[in-house]
Amino acid sequence: xxxxxxxxxxxxxxxxxxxxxxxxxxxxxxxxxxxxxxxxxxxxxxxxxxxxxxxxxxxxxxxxxxxxxxxxxxxxxxxxxxxxxxxxxxxxxxxxxxxxxxxxxxxxxxxxxxxxxxxxxxxxx
Amino acid sequence: xxxxxxxxxxxxxxxxxxxxxxxxxxxxxxxxxxxxxxxxxxxxxxxxxxxxxxxxxxxxxxxxxxxxxxxxxxxxxxxxxxxxxxxxxxxxxxxxxxxxxxxxxxxxxxxxxxxxxxxxxxxxxxxxxxxxxxxxxxxxxxxxxxxxxxxxxxxxxxxxxxxxxxxxxxxxxxxxxxxxxxxxxxxxxxxxxxxxxxxxxxxxxxxxxxxxxxxxxxxxxxxxxxxxxxxxxxxxxxxxxxxxxxxxxxxxxxxxxxxxx
Numbered sequence: 001x002x003x004x005x006x007x008x009x010x011x012x013x014x015x016x017x018x019x020x021x022x023x024x025x026x027x028x029x030x031x032x033x034x035x036x037x038x039x040x041x042x043x044x045x046x047x048x049x050x051x052x053x054x055x056x057x058x059x060x061x062x063x064x065x066x067x068x069x070x071x072x073x074x075x076x077x078x079x080x081x082x083x084x085x086x087x088x089x090x091x092x093x094x095x096x097x098x099x100x101x102x103x104x105x106x107x108x109x110x111x112x113x114x115x116x117x118x119x120x121x122x123x124x125x
Numbered sequence: 126x127x128x129x130x131x132x133x134x135x136x137x138x139x140x141x142x143x144x145x146x147x148x149x150x151x152x153x154x155x156x157x158x159x160x161x162x163x164x165x166x167x168x169x170x171x172x173x174x175x176x177x178x179x180x181x182x183x184x185x186x187x188x189x190x191x192x193x194x195x196x197x198x199x200x201x202x203x204x205x206x207x208x209x210x211x212x213x214x215x216x217x218x219x220x221x222x223x224x225x226x227x228x229x230x231x232x233x234x235x236x237x238x239x240x241x242x243x244x245x246x247x248x249x250x251x252x253x254x255x256x257x258x259x260x261x262x263x264x265x266x267x268x269x270x271x272x273x274x275x276x277x278x279x280x281x282x283x284x285x286x287x288x289x290x291x292x293x294x295x296x297x298x299x300x301x302x303x304x305x306x307x308x309x310x311x312x313x314x315x316x317x318x319x320x321x322x323x324x325x326x327x328x329x330x331x332x333x334x335x336x337x338x339x340x341x342x343x344x345x346x347x348x349x350x351x352x353x354x355x356x357x358x359x360x361x362x363x364x365x366x367x368x369x370x371x372x373x374x375x376x377x378x379x380x381x382x383x384x385x386x
Contacts (some may be wrong), residue, residue: 048274048283055271055287059264063294066257073253081310086245088236088316097159104312106303111310 083113090115132199134189141182148174183342187359191351201358208362212369215332219373222325223380229317230385237316241385246318247310248386254305255382258298262371265294269340269364276347279354288344291367295337302330322381329373336370339363 092115095101102114109119129135148171155168190196196204230241238244249255268290275283306323313323343360346352352360 048271048278048280051267051271051274052283052287055264055268055290059267060290062260063257063264066260070253070257073250078308078310081245081247084245088243089245089314090312091314091316094160097163097165104314106306106309106312108307108309111308112312 078111080111080118083117085115085117132197134195134197134200136189139182139185141178141185144174145178145182148172148178187346187351190358191346196356196358201356204358204362208365212365215369219325219328219376222321222328223376226321226325226381226385229321234317237318241318243316243318246315248318249305249309249382251378251382251386254301255378258301259374259378261294261298261301262374265291265298266368266371268294269367273360273364276352276357276360277354281347284347285344288340288347292337292340292344295333295340295367299330299333299337302326302333325381326377329370329377332370332373336363336367339366 090113092102096103096105098105104112113119151167151171152175155165155171158167159165233239233241233243242248268287272284272287272291275287311319311322313319340363343352343363346359
């Protein structure tokens, strides 16, 4: 069954390969429908297939590559800055309306100092 | 039976605009009560009222449009204008936060050390998690476009899959941002850097959550066969909103994360 597709042959072959390797032949088959009359709000025949291919060959692998990059980069562990009681840091003009009023909402005991210094005594982190 | 001789939708009387306005009033005054008087009763009540209003008002709109046929193409056109204007107002909202960021960062004041990032602030590496977040949102823009096309081409299963992928990416973004918030060495009380960073990215994150919920409602509606291949404005509105959220992130990434580091 040959359908007129506007995307180049290369994408078609690549798409087939990706679909097969991802076990998506069944879905792929469903997508290859004719558009009835011209009543599809300007959707061209098979344009959803183009976006499907883009999702699985560009979008999701792109996310995967960035995940790998982020994971490799953060393996070094977080170094926390030395505590210097700068007046422009850890400003407390009004107390926070939760807890003891002295901790920010996303307070991290290891990485965030209070106005007096870090909460955990030990320095070797 | 009387026919209406016009294409407009004369909405039946409804209490939701009133309850919505009341909840908005109580939210704002409740926030002041919470911050300054340490009392959270008002804001708690207003949250409940707001959620009830949202659920019932949008349920009514779905009934009027999908089941009762009131959404003629003219009505749909007005809904489109409405959504576009709302998104424009949101752009204005974020414009303010970008203004304040550039105001503080372009000529940093002496008490920050006349440098940006200020002395003592260690910014996040933009090419770790923030870059991943950029890829996530851009990728979700591709998958939501796939969802739209498959909706127009009547491939139900594909639409469900692609919309689910979009929602999962949205949730992943939110989880990563939450993790970043907990693992940053600076916080909101660290001068103008912290204020601009957390207010701008915080409001953006709130909008991501709202967009994800909007898309989830669309998924549920699709599973209940509310949408047709030619009439699915609710989904289009959700997709527009999602693209807006993505664009705001791109500006945030370039301005605050990358240039500001």
